[in-house]
Amino acid sequence: MSNPSFHNILSEKFRFEPTPSQAKGFEKIADFLSETSKDSLLLIKGYAGTGKTTMIGHLVQQLGRIQKKSVLMAPTGRAAKVLSAYAGKSALTIHKKIYFPKVDSGGTGVQFTLKENKHTNTVFIVDESSMIGDDRQQSKLFENGSLLHDLVHYVTNGEKCQLIFVGDTAQLPPVNLGLSPALDEEELEAQFNTTVYSVTLDDVVRQQAESGILFNATNIRELLVEDQFEGFKFQLDDYKDVLRIIEGNEFLELLNNALDEDGIDQTVLIVRSNKRANLYNKSIRERILFLEYDLAAGDQLMVVKNNYFWLGSDSQPGFIANGDVIRINRIKKFVDRYDMKFAEVNVSMVDYPNEPAFETVLLLETLNSETANLGYEQSQLLYQKVSKDHVHEKSKYKRFLKVKNDPYFNALQVKYSYAITCHKSQGGQWKNVFVEQPYLPEGPNKDYFRWLYTAITRAKERLYLIGFGKEFF
Numbered sequence: 001m002s003n004p005s006f007h008n009i010l011s012e013k014f015r016f017e018p019t020p021s022q023a024k025g026f027e028k029i030a031d032f033l034s035e036t037s038k039d040s041l042l043l044i045k046g047y048a049g050t051g052k053t054t055m056i057g058h059l060v061q062q063l064g065r066i067q068k069k070s071v072l073m074a075p076t077g078r079a080a081k082v083l084s085a086y087a088g089k090s091a092l093t094i095h096k097k098i099y100f101p102k103v104d105s106g107g108t109g110v111q112f113t114l115k116e117n118k119h120t121n122t123v124f125i126v127d128e129s130s131m132i133g134d135d136r137q138q139s140k141l142f143e144n145g146s147l148l149h150d151l152v153h154y155v156t157n158g159e160k161c162q163l164i165f166v167g168d169t170a171q172l173p174p175v176n177l178g179l180s181p182a183l184d185e186e187e188l189e190a191q192f193n194t195t196v197y198s199v200t201l202d203d204v205v206r207q208q209a210e211s212g213i214l215f216n217a218t219n220i221r222e223l224l225v226e227d228q229f230e231g232f233k234f235q236l237d238d239y240k241d242v243l244r245i246i247e248g249n250e251f252l253e254l255l256n257n258a259l260d261e262d263g264i265d266q267t268v269l270i271v272r273s274n275k276r277a278n279l280y281n282k283s284i285r286e287r288i289l290f291l292e293y294d295l296a297a298g299d300q301l302m303v304v305k306n307n308y309f310w311l312g313s314d315s316q317p318g319f320i321a322n323g324d325v326i327r328i329n330r331i332k333k334f335v336d337r338y339d340m341k342f343a344e345v346n347v348s349m350v351d352y353p354n355e356p357a358f359e360t361v362l363l364l365e366t367l368n369s370e371t372a373n374l375g376y377e378q379s380q381l382l383y384q385k386v387s388k389d390h391v392h393e394k395s396k397y398k399r400f401l402k403v404k405n406d407p408y409f410n411a412l413q414v415k416y417s418y419a420i421t422c423h424k425s426q427g428g429q430w431k432n433v434f435v436e437q438p439y440l441p442e443g444p445n446k447d448y449f450r451w452l453y454t455a456i457t458r459a460k461e462r463l464y465l466i467g468f469g470k471e472f473f
Helices: 004-013 020-033 052-066 077-087 094-098 147-156 185-192 212-226 248-262 274-287 376-388 396-404 446-456
Strands: 040-046 069-074 091-093 099-103 110-114 122-126 162-167 195-201 242-245 267-271 300-303 325-337 340-349 358-363 412-416 419-421 430-436 459-466
Touching: 004 020, 004 052, 020 040, 020 052, 020 162, 020 195, 040 052, 040 185, 052 069, 052 077, 052 122, 069 077, 069 094, 077 091, 091 094, 094 099, 094 147, 110 147, 147 162, 147 185, 185 195, 212 242, 212 446, 212 459, 242 248, 248 267, 248 430, 248 459, 267 274, 274 412, 274 419, 376 396, 430 446
Parallel strands: 040 162, 040 195, 069 091, 069 122, 122 162, 242 459, 267 419, 267 430, 358 412, 430 459
Antiparallel strands: 099 110, 300 325, 300 412, 325 340, 340 358
16 A cells, blocks of 8 residues: 555655656655565666656655664765765765675685674665676575675664665676676576565656757657667767867867876766776876886775775775776885785775775786786685695695785776776766777677766766767768
């Protein structure tokens, strides 16, 4: 049964005139929150510009009127930071909220152990849910086989707790998946034997109607819905927030202006591959930032592999995640060791401004590599070389523990964060976003347009299109 009083509160207290789909959303939310069964979930699917974030922020503010509390979560630190900004309340990563990481029984790595959910009468709201995977290959890492399963299990085991997934189905799904399982009604109903309430926000709100970024994103989304990928053209006329860049000198000038006006934190270049990202990062550092060496104080780097060594589980992030951005405050020294290059540095975490700066070690080999991170063979080789430093330990197990606690073995794997791949950009928002047209050997298809939609919707104020041929205009 619906909760007409709460439905009225949501509608009447909303500071805008709700769109038809927002009005339906308020009704669905009221229905869901009046549900007494633990076996139910709510999906709020909202395309770019449909007022999803405003609606969620409003819901958080009104929950106290029905004696309910809220917990806000997102898959990454950057996404949690964005969520916190628009909801006006602190948000955590899913990992930080529901797990405590511990060394596994064999001492070979980290295993996530599910915390007990001690919350009561609480609504758990998870933003950017399209990024949540259901990877059974990581069953040894997660207690119940996957992050999605652990999250559902955690929430439903609390007293009178409910779970809302929020996300955009037009965005890229998790790597190696064709769909986003946390936003798929049939998948959720089948896996968890649950009733799924669902609403899709598809009306662009009036206050966003003059945005060229959202106008073009909406056009791409409609192509995805219709499965029609021929003949797409960007609409630039009458829009000041989308600009086509044709010449390289123009790109450098505009990028330089964006960095001067808004800073490195609010400017990003999105490309298709690590190889392209490397080329752009080199050019940006040399020609715009005037940095001569591989690493300098002020450099911003993206961590490209989860790391559980340098931060305690009681820290704000809980651990340093793949996709977290760090800023180099001070370089203590460079070290050549194990046939690799390292740097001992002092860093701050960009998306956690309240987290104190800390000392760490960086692995510089990954800075310019064309792979996402250090490969398996290289990792094994590093392990073997570090192990030789501890041959004096007669016990194999003690030697093994020495390696696992070696700061160089646990060095952060990083890449420059000025130009990044689209998957790395998910969950983030920047004032200025530059998007390069990727090579399309098979022509425009569904995967490409999902990539393009995700890339351009990272832009809050200005979108720059690089290298797109005349056929796109």
